[in-house]
Amino acid sequence: MANYLAQFQTIKSACAHLIIAVEDVSDLWPAVRNNFEERLPFRRACLNNKTRNPVFLENLPAEFVLTTDARLRSRFPQEQYLFWFREPYATLVLVTCEDLDEFKNIVKPRLKVFAQNDEREWFIIFLSKAHPNNDQATKMAKKVYAKFEADFSSKKRERCCKFDIYGPEPNFWEELEFRIMDSIKNTLDRRIQFYEDEIRKLSEQRFMPIWNFCNFFILKESLAFMFEIAHLHEDALREYDELELCYLETVNMGGKHREFGGLDRGDDRAALLNPGNKSLTQIVQGDSFREFEFRQYLFACQSKLLFKLNHPFEVASRGYSFIISFSKALESNESILPFCMREVWVITACLALVDATSIQYNDEDVAPETEKEFYRVQGDLYSLCRIKLLRLAYLIGYGTEIERSPVNSASLGMLPWPKPAVYPSVPDDATSEVVVKEKACNYSTSKNS
Structure with missing residues (x-):
């Protein structure tokens, strides 16, 4: 199955x-496609x-594709089931x-053959060409x-609807959308169960x-x-977390x-937010993936979904934990990595996360406590x-120029600077006091210079 990675x-x-x-x-699609x-x-x-619970979506993109399109041509069964997500949902x-x-004599036999495929969710749209002023044609169409x-519908399943070319009935589009969504839902349920x-x-x-991780990865x-x-972004995120x-x-x-x-x-430049930084075939090794590239790939996929869910705070929070954890993995492999690789990677990762989450963050949509945690x-x-x-400065020879202070000493010793368990609350009238102190500091600095 690993051979399918590039195709996947x-x-x-x-x-x-x-x-x-x-x-x-x-041959009616060109005439009604725009409709x-x-x-x-x-x-x-x-x-x-x-978990088979209903999820209501306000915007679900889809694409109509003719069955004669090259993308839908017959495939080998293994390939078809392996990449079942790309097959039509209705x-x-x-x-x-x-x-x-x-x-x-003509239409019914052809549709009977088509209807024998139980794996497809299908329904018939009968297009009536009868002009409203032609009573005989209208009666025949009915x-x-x-x-x-x-012949094609039953009490259990309605499989037909009628579209009048000269003007569909007012409820036609609502009925059509209901039928399409019902088909998509049934197909999705069946494919979820298969995977x-x-x-x-x-x-x-x-x-x-x-055990072969590549096989597991492709299915997951x-x-x-x-x-x-x-x-269904929350479900997709859960799959990546489990992966x-x-x-x-x-x-x-x-x-x-x-x-x-x-x-x-x-x-050395972090790729935490770019799942396409390298192709999967570039990072595979035997029956698994190289840790350096693959863990960043997984985090990038998770971040993309979190941004779609409008959770930039969680991207920042997860990102900070990931950088700490990944930095330890870099330290364990420091002997085979380029000089200062770990420092440069962490710097670029932190800055990339700050920039991306700042752009996506909207303080109007979050609670005050979440806003504090985000910043x-x-x-x-x-x-x-x-x-x-x-x-990094210390390692490349600028140690003597770094100010000797408790904070910098702790930093250079790679020790985490201790933080209080509970941050002190800021008084509501603290702004004026801060301004006074800043003015005093500025005055003292200019006087000494």
Whole structure:
């Protein structure tokens, strides 16, 4: 399965939305395409998450794709199931029919063959060409549509709806969206179950010699990516969190040598927020991934989802913890890494997190306590950045020029500066006192100079 990594990454980059296939039986799509596409994205979507609880979405992008499109051509079964997230989530069958004989002899047999595929969620859209002023044509269209309903719908499942080219009924678009969302929800539920079953099988083999992390990764990230394109971002984030825990367990398992990575040009610059910094095939080694690149990749995927959920504070908080943890991994591998690699990486990681979270942060949407915590974490990132900058200066020969102070001494000794368990509260009238002190300090400085 590891051989599919390159193909997997290519498919992911080309799959931005849920696909709704269009089976254009009567060559009608060019005439109605604009009418359908202007209804996207769906604004009243309801899907089930991983625990089968309904999630209401205000904006769900999707794309109509003809079944003759190259992206939907038949594939090998293993490949099709492995990358099931890119397969259509619903199929619209566009068809028209002038009379009952045509329906009986031509249209019905063709649709019966199509309907035998139980894996597809499909429904028929009968396009009526009858002009409102032509009573005979209108009556015939109603009779033909009644045959469609009788042969393809049932009490359990409505599979037909009628679209009048000269003006659809007022509730047609609401009915169509309901049918499409019902199909997407059923397909999503079935595919979630498939991925969960496959992942469970591999998880049971985790401590066996046949265990292959690449196989597990492709299935796990396929599920996460399917959640992401369905805008179920919390479920996608949970998959990446579980994937990270599993990876760290495999890293800590003894008995197998793994390359750490970090030796390529530009690796000293952190890639915490760029999941596409390197291709997956560049960082794979045997049946696993190099720790240096892969842990950053996972954090970047998590951060992307957290930003979509509008949680920049959590990105900053997670980022600070990640930098501390990853810095220890860099220290453990310092003998094989370039000189001062750890210091430069931490500095660039801290600054990147501060910049990205500051841009995404909106203080109008958060509680006062969260706002305080956000700026406190940003302060921690700046403080850690300062510590590593001092350490870098010391290592490259500027130690004698660094001011000797308790703070700097602790920094150069790589010791965390002690912080109070509880920060003192700031009085409401403290602003005026601060201004007075600043003026006094400025006056004293100018006088001494």
